[in-house]
Amino acid sequence: MDFWIFGRRRIKRTPRKQTAEIDELMKQAKKVIPERVAFFAPLVGVVPGRIAIRCQKTRWGSCSAKGNLNFNCLLMLAPPEVMDSVVVHELCHLKQMNHSKKFYDEVLRVMPDYRTRQKWLKEHGAELLKHAY
């Protein structure tokens, strides 16, 4: 019985990325994500403020009332098209600070297959977020 519990714990434990690996992801993200923001911002029709990259446990991205954007460096572990969908999501918040129908109309105008891309994040995202400190 004890063995079973022990075994179960071992299975549930997710190996975390080492600090050096996270540093590398941060470095990559600071280069790649602003490029993707610069690509999609004119398509959305917005001018974003500052872009910050963090390593967060709970969020892929966020947007402040001042128009500053935050992105999670762990997006570098997701497929590029999934990362792009998070970029478009946050950029669209610069037009609509909510998740209303208007907001999603805007997202789908720029990225018609947005929901397919987000499906990947719903299925695999939690596993990636476990790498955050």
Ligand SMILES: [Zn+2]
């Ligand atoms: Zn949102």
